[in-house]
Amino acid sequence: MTKLKSTLNILLQYNTLIIFCLLLIISSMISDSFLTQRNIFNLLRQHADIGIISMGMLLVILTGGIDLSVGSMVAFTSVLTAYFVKNGIPLGFTTLSGSIPAAIIMTIFLGMLLGSVSGFLIANRRIAPFIATLAMMSIVSGFAFMVSKGYPIELDESATALQNFGSGYLLGVPYPVWLLFIVFFMILITLRYTVFGRIVIAIGSNETAVRLSGIRVGIYTFLVYTILGGLTALAGIVTTARTNIGTYSRGIGLELDVIAAVVLGGASLSGGKGTAVNTLLGVLILAMVGNIMIHMNIPIQTQKVIKGGIIILAVLLQGLQSKISEKQ
Amino acid sequence: MDQPRVDMQNISKSFGGIHALKEVSLKVKAGEIHALVGENGAGKSTLMKILSGAYQKDSGVIKINGQTASIPSPHAGRKLGIGTIYQEFALAPDLTVAENIFLDHLGSLKGFIHRKKLYAKASELINRLGFDIQPQRLVGQLSIAYQQVVEICKALSQNAEILILDEPTAVLSPTEAEKLFITLKKLQSQGVAIIYISHRLEEIFQIADTISILKDGQITGQVCPDEVTTDQIIQRMIGRQITSLFPERKNKVGDKILSINRLTSEKKIEDISFDLHAGEILGFAGLVGSGRTETARAIFGADRIDQGTIHYQGKPIHIKSPTDALKAGIGLIPEDRKHQGAILPLPIEKNISLPSLWRNYQTAGLINQSKETKDTIDYIQKLKIKTSGPKERVENLSGGNQQKVVLAKWLGGHCSVLIFDEPTRGVDVGAKAEIYQLIQELAQQGLGIIIISSEMIELIGLCNRAIVMREGRIQGELQQKELSEENIMKLAIMKQTA
Ligand SMILES: Nc1ncnc2c1ncn2[C@@H]1O[C@H](COP(=O)(O)OP(=O)(O)OP(=O)(O)O)[C@@H](O)[C@H]1O
Numbered sequence: 095m096t097k098l099k100s101t102l103n104i105l106l107q108y109n110t111l112i113i114f115c116l117l118l119i120i121s122s123m124i125s126d127s128f129l130t131q132r133n134i135f136n137l138l139r140q141h142a143d144i145g146i147i148s149m150g151m152l153l154v155i156l157t158g159g160i161d162l163s164v165g166s167m168v169a170f171t172s173v174l175t176a177y178f179v180k181n182g183i184p185l186g187f188t189t190l191s192g193s194i195p196a197a198i199i200m201t202i203f204l205g206m207l208l209g210s211v212s213g214f215l216i217a218n219r220r221i222a223p224f225i226a227t228l229a230m231m232s233i234v235s236g237f238a239f240m241v242s243k244g245y246p247i248e249l250d251e252s253a254t255a256l257q258n259f260g261s262g263y264l265l266g267v268p269y270p271v272w273l274l275f276i277v278f279f280m281i282l283i284t285l286r287y288t289v290f291g292r293i294v295i296a297i298g299s300n301e302t303a304v305r306l307s308g309i310r311v312g313i314y315t316f317l318v319y320t321i322l323g324g325l326t327a328l329a330g331i332v333t334t335a336r337t338n339i340g341t342y343s344r345g346i347g348l349e350l351d352v353i354a355a356v357v358l359g360g361a362s363l364s365g366g367k368g369t370a371v372n373t374l375l376g377v378l379i380l381a382m383v384g385n386i387m388i389h390m391n392i393p394i395q396t397q398k399v400i401k402g403g404i405i406i407l408a409v410l411l412q413g414l415q416s417k418i419s420e421k422q
Numbered sequence: 423m424d425q426p427r428v429d430m431q432n433i434s435k436s437f438g439g440i441h442a443l444k445e446v447s448l449k450v451k452a453g454e455i456h457a458l459v460g461e462n463g464a465g466k467s468t469l470m471k472i473l474s475g476a477y478q479k480d481s482g483v484i485k486i487n488g489q490t491a492s493i494p495s496p497h498a499g500r501k502l503g504i505g506t507i508y509q510e511f512a513l514a515p516d517l518t519v520a521e522n523i524f525l526d527h528l529g530s531l532k533g534f535i536h537r538k539k540l541y542a543k544a545s546e547l548i549n550r551l552g553f554d555i556q557p558q559r560l561v562g563q564l565s566i567a568y569q570q571v572v573e574i575c576k577a578l579s580q581n582a583e584i585l586i587l588d589e590p591t592a593v594l595s596p597t598e599a600e601k602l603f604i605t606l607k608k609l610q611s612q613g614v615a616i617i618y619i620s621h622r623l624e625e626i627f628q629i630a631d632t633i634s635i636l637k638d639g640q641i642t643g644q645v646c647p648d649e650v651t652t653d654q655i656i657q658r659m660i661g662r663q664i665t666s667l668f669p670e671r672k673n674k675v676g677d678k679i680l681s682i683n684r685l686t687s688e689k690k691i692e693d694i695s696f697d698l699h700a701g702e703i704l705g706f707a708g709l710v711g712s713g714r715t716e717t718a719r720a721i722f723g724a725d726r727i728d729q730g731t732i733h734y735q736g737k738p739i740h741i742k743s744p745t746d747a748l749k750a751g752i753g754l755i756p757e758d759r760k761h762q763g764a765i766l767p768l769p770i771e772k773n774i775s776l777p778s779l780w781r782n783y784q785t786a787g788l789i790n791q792s793k794e795t796k797d798t799i800d801y802i803q804k805l806k807i808k809t810s811g812p813k814e815r816v817e818n819l820s821g822g823n824q825q826k827v828v829l830a831k832w833l834g835g836h837c838s839v840l841i842f843d844e845p846t847r848g849v850d851v852g853a854k855a856e857i858y859q860l861i862q863e864l865a866q867q868g869l870g871i872i873i874i875s876s877e878m879i880e881l882i883g884l885c886n887r888a889i890v891m892r893e894g895r896i897q898g899e900l901q902q903k904e905l906s907e908e909n910i911m912k913l914a915i916m917k918q919t920a
Pocket residue numbers: 437438440442460461462463464465466467468469509808809817818819820821822823848850
C-alpha cells in the first residue's frame with residue numbers, strides 16, 4: 095500500500111521527465127526520420143526563441159509574477175533588428191549604419207528597457223503583473239506596427255552574417271541552439287548557485303518573510319522583468335535571423351506557448367516552484383507535440399485545442415502531486 | 423456504558439523515516455478536559471491532525487462514541503463533530519473576520535451571503551468570548567493574537583462535540599487566556615470532550631482533568647493534575663530536570679544605544695518614547711492589541727512612521743524599510759512565523775541564511791553552500807531543533823521547531839539591537855531555557871535586546887526593565903526590582919487618568 099503510494103509519488107514528481115520520454119518514444123514510432131540528428135536540430139532551432147524566452151519567464155514566474163507582453167516584444171524586436179540592420183540606428187544627430195553588432199546590442203538594450211518599464215510598474219508602482227504586462231503587450235505591439243509601418247522588413251545581402259547565424263551550424267549544432275543552451279546554463283547556474291537566484295525563489299515562496307529579512311524585494315522583481323525583456327529581444331533577433339524577415343505580426347500568441355512550457359515544466363504560477371531543467375523539458379515537450387501533430391496532418395485549429403488540453407492536464411497533474419505529498 | 427467519546431487505539435504514523443507516533447492510545451470522555459503535553463516534535467499535533475482528519479494514520483483504530491470511525495479528511499472530521507484549532511492557523515487572510523468564522527457554512531445561506539446577519543452572528547460569538555473585534559475587518563490585518571481569537575470562534579461556531587485546541591494560548595496574555603478558560607469550562611459542563619495542548623504548564627494545572635504526556639511519539643504517562651508537580655511533568659516530558667528556567671543576569675547595562683522619541687505610526691501607536699541601552703534586556707508587556715508589535719514594526723521599518731524620531735548611538739536615523747533597519751543594525755524576529763518569519767517550502771538551511779546571504783554566505787554572488795550547511799548544523803545542535811537534517815523543509819517541522827529556525831535566522835546577523843516578538847511561542851520548557859540563555863548571552867555581548875512577550879514570567883525572569891503598553895500608548899515603566907505580575911497587570915489594564 096505505502097509502496098504503491100511512494101511509487102505513484104515518484105511518478106508524479108518526475109512527471110515532466112516521464113512525459114518527455116513517452117513523447118520521445120511516440121515520436122520515433124510515428125516517424126522513422128524523427129530521431130535523425132537533422133530533424134532534432136531543426137526542431138530545436140525552430141523552438142530556440144520560445145526556449146530562450148521561457149528561461150526568462152521562469153524567473154518571472156518564480157517570483158509569482160507573469161509577463162504577457164513577450165509575444166509583442168518578439169514582434170517589436172524582430173522588426174527593430176531588421177530595421178536597424180537595413181536603415182541603421184537613428185541616434186538623433188547621426189545614423190549608425192552597417193553594423194550588425196550595434197544593431198543587436200541596441201535591440202537587446204531596448205528590450206531590457208521595455209522589460210524594465212514592466213518591472214518598474216510592478217515593483218515600484220505595485221500594479222498587478224497581469225495588468226501591467228497586458229498593457230505593455232498592447233503598447234509594444236503598437237510600436238512594432240509603427241516602426242514597420244505595417245510592412246514586413248526583409249533582410250538584404252548586407253545582413254548575410256545575421257542570416258548565417260540563423261541558418262548555420264557550429265560543430266554540427268545550429269547557432270540558435272547554441273544560444274539556447276548558453277541561456278539555459280546561465281539560468282540553471284543562477285538558480286542553483288547564486289544569491290540572486292535564491293532570493294528570486296524565496297520571494298515567490300513568501301514575499302513578506304523575504305522583505306522582513308531586510309531584502310529589497312522590489313529590486314529583484316524589477317531585475318527579473320528586465321532580464322526577461324533582454325532575453326525576449328535576443329529571441330526576437332534569432333527569429334529575424336532564422337526567417338530573414340522582421341514583421342509586426344510575428345509572435346502573436348507566443349506568450350501562451352512560453353507560459354505553457356514553463357508550466358509543463360512543473361512551475362507553479364503562484365511562485366517559488368520550478369527549475370531550469372524542467373522548463374527546458376517543457377519546451378521540448380511542446381516542440382514534440384507540435385511535431386507529432388504536424389506529422390499527423392492535424393489541422394491547425396485542432397492543434398490549438400490539443401495544446402490547450404495538454405496545459406490543463408499538466409496543471410491537474412501538479413495539483414495531484416501537491417495533494418498527495420500533503421496528505422502522505 | 424460509560425464509553426469514551428474519543429478512543430484512539432495504537433495509532434502509528436511515520437513521515438518518511440521518522441516515526442512520529444508509535445502505538446499511541448488516548449481516551450477522552452465527554453465533559454473532560456484532557457491535556458496533552460510533550461516536548462517540541464513529540465507528536466502532539468500529529469496525533470490531533472490524525473483525529474481531525476488532516477493526516478491519515480498508518481495503523482491503529484479510532485472510535486468515536488464507541489463506533490469505529492474513518493476520518494479521511496477534515497471535512498469528514500467536522501461531520502463527526504470534531505472541531506479543531508490548529509497550531510498553525512488555517513484562516514483566509516483576504517476574507518473578513520465574519521466570513522472566516524462561518525467559512526464552512528456560508529453555503530447554508532442559499533448561495534448568497536447575507537452580510538448583516540453574518541456580521542451580527544459573528545459579533546455575538548466574539549462578544550460571548552469576551553473580546554471586541556470588528557467582524558468586517560480583514561483577517562490578514564489582525565495581529566496574531568486576534569487571529570487566534572478568530573480561530574477559536576471559528577471552532578466554537580461549529581458546535582463541536584469534540585474540541586481540539588493545539589496551543590491556543592501561545593500568543594495570548596493571561597487576561598485573554600482567562601476568557602478562553604471560562605468558555606472551555608462552560609463547554610465542559612455541556613459535555614463537550616476537550617483536548618488541550620499547551621506548553622504553559624501552569625494553565626494545564628489550572629484547567630485539565632487529565633494530563634497525558636507524549637515523548638518521542640509514545641505516551642509515557644497519564645496523570646491527574648493533583649497527583650503530580652510541574653517538575654515531575656517536566657521530568658517525564660524531556661527526561662531531565664530543569665533546575666532554573668532563567669539564567670543568571672550577568673549582563674551589564676551600558677550606554678544608550680537606541681532612543682525613540684514621540685513615535686506615532688498608522689494610528690496604532692501614539693507618542694512612544696523610550697531608550698534602550700547596550701547590554702540591556704528591555705521587556706514590553708501589555709494586553710493583546712496594546713501596540714507592542716506595532717511599535718516593533720515601526721522601529722524596524724515594516725510599518726510607516728508618521729511622526730517621531732529614532733536615534734541610534736546618538737545620531738538620528740531614518741528607517742523607511744526593513745533593509746534600512748538592518749543596515750543600521752536593528753533586527754526583528756516577527757511573531758507570525760508562518761507568514762512573516764519562515765519560508766515553509768524551503769529547507770532549514772536556506773531559511774537560516776536568508777538575512778545574511780549577502781553578508782556572510784557569498785563570494786562574487788555565488789552562495790557558499792558548505793558554510794551554509796555547516797552553520798545550520800551548528801544551530802540545529804545549539805537550539806536542539808528536532809529534524810532529520812539541514813536540508814529538511816521547514817514545513818515538515820513541528821511548530822516549536824519552526825520557531826527555533828526563525829530565531830536562528832537572526833543570530834548570525836550583525837545586529838546590535840534585536841527585537842524579539844514572542845520569541846518562545848510554542849517552544850517547550852527545555853528549549854525555552856536554552857533560548858533564555860542565548861538571549862542572556864547576546865546581552866552580555868553588548869547587544870540591546872527588546873522582548874515582547876505575553877508570558878509575564880518570561881519578562882520578570884529575563885528583563886532588566888519593562889515597559890507596559892495599553893491602547894497604543896506607554897502606560898508606565900517598571901525597573902527590575904518592581905517587576906511582578908501584579909504590577910504589570912495594574913498598568914496593563916489601568917484606566918487612563920486625565
Ligand atoms: N508533514 C510532515 N512531514 C515530515 N515530518 C513531519 C511532518 N509533520 C510532522 N513531522 C515530524 O513529526 C514529528 C512530530 O511532529 P508534531 O508536529 O506532531 O510535534 P508536536 O508535538 O506538535 O511539537 P510542537 O510542540 O513543536 O508543536 C516531528 O519530528 C516532525 O518533524
